[in-house]
Amino acid sequence: MRVLIISDGPNIMTGYGQIAKGFGKYLARSGIDVAFGSLQQMGGELYARLDGDRYATVYSCHGGQAPYVERAIAEYSPDLVVHIRDPVALTQQYFPGAYRLKPIASRYNCRVIHWAPVMGEVPVDIVKALVEDSDLVLAPTKYAYGIYLYGGLPSNLMETLYWGVDPEIYYPDEGDRELIGASADSFLMGTVGVHDRSHKNYPLVMKVVSELARRGHKVELYMHTASGSFHLEHYSETFGIKGRVIRPRIYLKDWGVSDALMRRIYCTLDCYISLSSAEGFNMPANEAAFCRRPVVLSDHPVHREIMGDLAMLVKSEPVVPDNMYMTYLADTSDAVAKVEGLIKDGWSPDKGKIEEHVKKLSWPTIVEKFLQIVRGRFGLK
Numbered sequence: 001m002r003v004l005i006i007s008d009g010p011n012i013m014t015g016y017g018q019i020a021k022g023f024g025k026y027l028a029r030s031g032i033d034v035a036f037g038s039l040q041q042m043g044g045e046l047y048a049r050l051d052g053d054r055y056a057t058v059y060s061c062h063g064g065q066a067p068y069v070e071r072a073i074a075e076y077s078p079d080l081v082v083h084i085r086d087p088v089a090l091t092q093q094y095f096p097g098a099y100r101l102k103p104i105a106s107r108y109n110c111r112v113i114h115w116a117p118v119m120g121e122v123p124v125d126i127v128k129a130l131v132e133d134s135d136l137v138l139a140p141t142k143y144a145y146g147i148y149l150y151g152g153l154p155s156n157l158m159e160t161l162y163w164g165v166d167p168e169i170y171y172p173d174e175g176d177r178e179l180i181g182a183s184a185d186s187f188l189m190g191t192v193g194v195h196d197r198s199h200k201n202y203p204l205v206m207k208v209v210s211e212l213a214r215r216g217h218k219v220e221l222y223m224h225t226a227s228g229s230f231h232l233e234h235y236s237e238t239f240g241i242k243g244r245v246i247r248p249r250i251y252l253k254d255w256g257v258s259d260a261l262m263r264r265i266y267c268t269l270d271c272y273i274s275l276s277s278a279e280g281f282n283m284p285a286n287e288a289a290f291c292r293r294p295v296v297l298s299d300h301p302v303h304r305e306i307m308g309d310l311a312m313l314v315k316s317e318p319v320v321p322d323n324m325y326m327t328y329l330a331d332t333s334d335a336v337a338k339v340e341g342l343i344k345d346g347w348s349p350d351k352g353k354i355e356e357h358v359k360k361l362s363w364p365t366i367v368e369k370f371l372q373i374v375r376g377r378f379g380l381k
Contacts, residue, residue: 001380002034002077003024004037004082005034005037006064006072006084006085007036010038011058015284018283020084021050023163026366028054029051035056035078046059063097065099066099066104077110079111079378080380081110081112083114083115090130094126102135116137117281118144118147118280119278121323122151130148134157137157138373161366165358165361171290174267176268179261179268180222182246187212188220188222189220190266191272191273192224192288193284198277202225205273221246223246224247270342272295272296273335277326277327277329280302285303290358294342296314296342298313298314299330300327310350312342314330316330317329
């Protein structure tokens with residue numbers, strides 16, 4: 001079986017890039033031939049190291065433009081194209097650079113799978129696009145499956161399959177406060193995400209830090225992101241926490257830190273916090289959990305499904321009417337109480353639940369289920 005994974009490139013430190021890399025690595029370990037089609041190549045390498053001496057080709061599929069995609073499919077001759085991205089990219093109405101894969105793939109006798117997250121109600125145009133462009137849709141959560149079903153996507157065109165985390169990258173390790181510029185004696189909170197995603201709701205996290213500081217706690221917040229559309233410097237000043245917020249001097253989503261350094265960053269945190277108003281999966285929260293850090297999350301259906309009571313879920317109310325990027329709003333007073341409990345009482349994790357979570361979301365488990373699905377549906381070897 002030959003699989004072409006089209007998403008952010010495996011050398012890019014976005015959530016999609018990490019998913020593509022982990023998925024490809026463990027497919028290759030299972031004896032599957034793998035190549036990548038990078039939608040955001042940005043001049044990066046045209047190869048990716050998967051495992052040891054095993055490398056894979058990275059084709060530039062610049063923005064999903066048809067000539068680039070066709071070249072990748074024609075040269076690689078895959079049996080499957082697996083597209084890992086928000087399905088908004090398939091519709092001109094919602095995405096100016098919209099593209100389709102099946103018209104090209106069908107000319108080369110290969111099937112198309114869209115492994116596509118959703119964060120809220122899906123417009124009918126997106127459902128129609130998925131039906132037209134898919135041989136199979138993989139919903140990365142049961143929540144997404146339900147939304148797609150309610151939106152009209154046929155159940156016989158869908159399966160639920162979680163994304164995974166690489167247990168060889170994310171595990172307990174030494175932290176390094178000096179590395180990220182944190183004080184030796186502060187309670188260090190952290191959050192990770194791309195800077196142009198409004199659903200991450202960073203101002204709410206900063207408000208929590210402000211209230212904790214007002215109560216006399218020595219807290220700091222590491223934000224692994226850029227200022228972006230939020231203009232985070234303004235919020236730091238408004239909330240009176242300018243000296244408590246730490247961000248990388250340079251942040252480029254297409255040229256991120258190494259896997260080992262990202263692990264050390266997670267392991268430096270006293271807790272990970274995300275009060276996002278919508279989520280498709282929240283990969284950083286799961287990476288932090290794999291590093292055995294306490295995780296404080298908004299009580300969004302995706303967080304509740306994936307993390308369960310392994311996370312400290314903050315009271316959150318549904319937003320009515322909602323949209324794809326604003327579905328639940330977290331109660332910052334409850335978030336303050338959750339973090340304050342950690343500061344005062346520490347964290348006593350249920351090790352059995354953590355290990356169960358790690359096993360459930362480890363890429364070896366996910367890839368095994370993926371191969372069962374595609375072999376059963378398409379008869380591929």
